[in-house]
Amino acid sequence: MKVSSSPFRAQLRAELQVLAHNGEQLLLTLIIPVILLVFFGTTDVLPTGFDDHMDFLTPGIIALAIMSSSMVSLGIATGFERSYKVLKRLGVTPLGRPRWLAAKIVTVLLMQIVQLVILIPVALILDWQSDDAQWLLAIAAVAIGSVAFAGLGLFIAGRLRAEINLAAQNGLYLLLLLLGGMVIPFDELPAPVAAVAKCLPSGALADVLRDALVGQADRPGTSWIVLGIWTVLTPVIAAATFRWE
Amino acid sequence: MLPTPTTKVKGVSADVPSFSRINRDEPSLVVDHLSVRYGDLVAVDAVSFSAYAGQVTAVLGPNGAGKTSTIEVCEGLRRASSGHVRVLGLDPTKDQRALANEMGVMLQEGGIYPSARPIDVVRQYCGLYGSGKTHYANPQELIDLVGLTERQKTSWRRLSGGEKQRLSLALALASQPRIIFLDEPTSGVDVNGRSTIRDIIRCLADDGVTVILATHELDEAEKICDRVVIFDKGKVLVEGTLDDVRKARRTVRLRTVRPLMLDDMPENLAGWLIEDAPCDYSIEDAPQGLIAALAVWLSERGIDVVELRTGMASLEDVFKKLTGGES
Numbered sequence: 001m002k003v004s005s006s007p008f009r010a011q012l013r014a015e016l017q018v019l020a021h022n023g024e025q026l027l028l029t030l031i032i033p034v035i036l037l038v039f040f041g042t043t044d045v046l047p048t049g050f051d052d053h054m055d056f057l058t059p060g061i062i063a064l065a066i067m068s069s070s071m072v073s074l075g076i077a078t079g080f081e082r083s084y085k086v087l088k089r090l091g092v093t094p095l096g097r098p099r100w101l102a103a104k105i106v107t108v109l110l111m112q113i114v115q116l117v118i119l120i121p122v123a124l125i126l127d128w129q130s131d132d133a134q135w136l137l138a139i140a141a142v143a144i145g146s147v148a149f150a151g152l153g154l155f156i157a158g159r160l161r162a163e164i165n166l167a168a169q170n171g172l173y174l175l176l177l178l179l180g181g182m183v184i185p186f187d188e189l190p191a192p193v194a195a196v197a198k199c200l201p202s203g204a205l206a207d208v209l210r211d212a213l214v215g216q217a218d219r220p221g222t223s224w225i226v227l228g229i230w231t232v233l234t235p236v237i238a239a240a241t242f243r244w245e
Numbered sequence: 246m247l248p249t250p251t252t253k254v255k256g257v258s259a260d261v262p263s264f265s266r267i268n269r270d271e272p273s274l275v276v277d278h279l280s281v282r283y284g285d286l287v288a289v290d291a292v293s294f295s296a297y298a299g300q301v302t303a304v305l306g307p308n309g310a311g312k313t314s315t316i317e318v319c320e321g322l323r324r325a326s327s328g329h330v331r332v333l334g335l336d337p338t339k340d341q342r343a344l345a346n347e348m349g350v351m352l353q354e355g356g357i358y359p360s361a362r363p364i365d366v367v368r369q370y371c372g373l374y375g376s377g378k379t380h381y382a383n384p385q386e387l388i389d390l391v392g393l394t395e396r397q398k399t400s401w402r403r404l405s406g407g408e409k410q411r412l413s414l415a416l417a418l419a420s421q422p423r424i425i426f427l428d429e430p431t432s433g434v435d436v437n438g439r440s441t442i443r444d445i446i447r448c449l450a451d452d453g454v455t456v457i458l459a460t461h462e463l464d465e466a467e468k469i470c471d472r473v474v475i476f477d478k479g480k481v482l483v484e485g486t487l488d489d490v491r492k493a494r495r496t497v498r499l500r501t502v503r504p505l506m507l508d509d510m511p512e513n514l515a516g517w518l519i520e521d522a523p524c525d526y527s528i529e530d531a532p533q534g535l536i537a538a539l540a541v542w543l544s545e546r547g548i549d550v551v552e553l554r555t556g557m558a559s560l561e562d563v564f565k566k567l568t569g570g571e572s
Contacts, residue, residue: 010372014365021360021400081358089356089416092320093373094345 007095011103018077019107025073028173029111033065034122036183041126047188054128055216059209060182061123062138063145065115067176067202070108070146075153075169078104083162087244108146116142130213137212144231145205151234152201158242176202186218198222201230273298273424273455274319279328281314288314290479291328296472298423301446301456303466303487305560306476307568312459313353315476316426319457320350333424333455346374349422351413353429353459359402363393363412366401370419387415392441406433414442424455431465443469467560477568491557497528497536500552501543514539524551529558529566 019025040046040057048056081087090100124130156172157165177183179193180202186194197203198219204227211217272295281289289311296302306312317323319330321337321344330337335344357366368384388397391411396404404412410430417425427446431439447469450456460466466473473490475482483490504523507515517535518526528535536555543550558566 006375007373010369010375013372014361014369017365018358018360084358085352085355086358088322089350089352090373091322092345092348092350093370093420094342095373096342 007093008099008103011090011095011100012106015103015107016110019073019111022077025077029065029069029073029115030118033061033068033115033119036064037061037119037122038126040183041123041128046183047185049185049187050216052127052129054123054126055214056185056210057183058119058123058128059213060206062116062119062142062213063202063206063209064177064182065119066112066142066145066205067149067180067182068173069111069115071149071153072169072173073111074104074108074150075157076166078154079157079160079162079165079169082157082243082245085245091244105150108150112142112146132215133213134215135212138209141205141208141212141227144227145201145208148201148205148227148230148234151231151236151238155234155238155241158238176200180206181218182206199226201227201234204230270297272296273333274302274457275329275331276315276319277329277331279315279318279330280326281311281318281323282326287479289318292476292479292481293328294474294481294484296455296457298455299450299453300471301450301458301469302472302474303470304457304459304474304476305461305463305466305564310476310568311479312476313428316428316457316459320348320426321345346420347423349417349420349425351410351417351425351427351430353432356413356416357401357409359400361401362398363401363404363415364388364397366412367415367419370416374420382419382421384419387418390418390445391415392438407435407438410434411438411442414445418445422454424457425449426457426459428459429461430458431460431462439465463559463561463564473560475564475567482567483563487560488557490563491560496556496558496562497531498552498554498556499526499528499539499550500524501526502549502551505548510542514542527562531555 037057041054044053046053046057050056078087087100120130152172153169156168160168179189179197180200181189181197182202182205186197186203189197198207204223207217207223208220208227211220211223217223274296276292276294278291278293279289280287280291288309292311292315304312304316314323318325319332319337321341324338332344333347337344364384367387371382371384371387374382388394391414393408393411393415396408401409401412410433414427414430417427430442430446434442443465446456446458450469450471458466458470467487470487472485473487474484475490499518501524505518505526507518507520510518514535517528517531519528521527536553540550540553
């Protein structure tokens with residue numbers, strides 16, 4: 001029987017196996033975004049304020065998918081790995097934290113590729129017009145947003161007990177889904193809530209993705225700055241506060 | 246890739262990978278005045294002991310005695326508050342990566358994702374040591390070695406307690422270690438599983454590996470260990486070879502057909518007898534002539550003796566005496 005010849009490859013393979021065996025994470029990262037995209041894409045019940053509601057919905061659902069994979073899925077898995085002492089056990093192998101982190105990042109990236117490969121064709125089937133999309137800018141937004149959300153997910157996972165972490169990650173997911181400017185426009189939220197929502201990474205990522213994919217952002221410059229601040233802050237805080245046990 | 250030299254393990258169908266040998270006279274683990282503190286709590290208080298290649302060193306002690314904290318410092322998982330530890334000549338904190346390639350670790354519990362299958366986890370761990378070795382441990386051979394062949398595709402959460410322990414041992418062997426730390430390896434394991442684990446541990450030591458065995462199970466430790474370190478309240482109470490520790494407390498076991506009336510006995514006899522149970526007595530560190538005098542006294546009163554045996558104390562006797570009976 002052959003084995004992977006490097007610690008990184010061995011760990012990456014293990015991460016992907018755990019992901020494939022975890023139905024809840026696949027539900028969160030793939031099935032829910034697709035269901036939301038199909039439901040709101042076919043019913044036109046959202047007061048988007050856009051001429052074509054798919055122009056609002058597609059970037060928002062992509063932002064939601066990125067949040068689910070890089071924050072919720074990563075955070076829940078890491079929280080349970082702490083609880084099950086998987087991280088402690090790996091700590092006495094030659095893997096090392098940089099390669100462990102690299103395996104996590106690549107796992108999230110691969111998951112996001114699968115998300116985009118599914119979501120974009122579904123959006124196109126639902127008559128989303130991608131003619132104005134600036135794909136490189138969108139990829140940059142996805143990359144930066146992923147770092148911000150991953151830092152947030154790891155910060156929560158690194159401090160809370162596994163069960164509380166699970167509830168917190170799912171609760172935050174629901175909160176940002178409803179109030180984060182991804183599916184419901186800021187204009188439809190109460191003014192104080194909208195003011196807060198615009199400062200959240202969810203709203204910022206959805207806004208910069210609308211800028212990149214359809215050229216109809218609310219305030220793209222500010223959103224890029226907001227997203228950049230979260231991208232710097234959350235990994236630093238996560239690294240400083242993370243408890244391996 | 247170099248061919249893997251192997252050593253036969255009695256009663257086990259697979260082979261244990263052969264491990265590189267080191268000087269058996271030099272200690273491969275040196276703990277020197279190690280202290281570990283958690284806030285105001287002193288968990289480990291200036292303990293010192295050594296362990297040698299080719300030997301099984303049992304680290305014994307009641308709960309909270311400081312065993313796990315000490316071992317975690319040796320593994321590089323925890324920092325010492327003061328004192329020094331050298332493992333294979335390396336500092337576990339500063340040289341953690343180098344040491345990880347030569348060290349096997351079996352945690353007391355957990356360490357594996359519940360949905361993972363044994364064969365996948367063992368393959369992962371063999372891969373984690375891939376770049377630091379001239380040859381890999383073979384995942385299937387490790388699975389066979391610990392007796393999980395039939396259960397290799399069952400998720401971890403569905404394994405029995407003993408099977409989980411055996412899987413954890415397989416992961417510790419994936420590094421083809423020169424030193425291995427085993428925390429309660431036979432906890433929850435059935436009789437056959439214990440025998441398999443004991444055979445593997447003995448084989449590792451015979452092949453030159455330094456085995457550090459932390460356990461509550463004194464009879465298991467007595468069967469396989471060469472050296473003993475007994476902890477209590479953060480201190481090392483005794484350290485030495487198993488025989489030296491047991492010889493230091495020679496005992497006499499006396500069983501009679503009817504209970505002795507100790508109040509009727511002369512003080513120079515009764516003062517030495519410890520009543521373990523009705524008709525069952527022991528004497529520790531008996532002075533010369535005591536046994537003969539006791540035999541004469543019993544004979545004169547027509548009290549039949551069922552058993553009168555002298556010898557070294559069991560490890561359990563020594564342990565109970567030193568720690569006040571709590572294991």
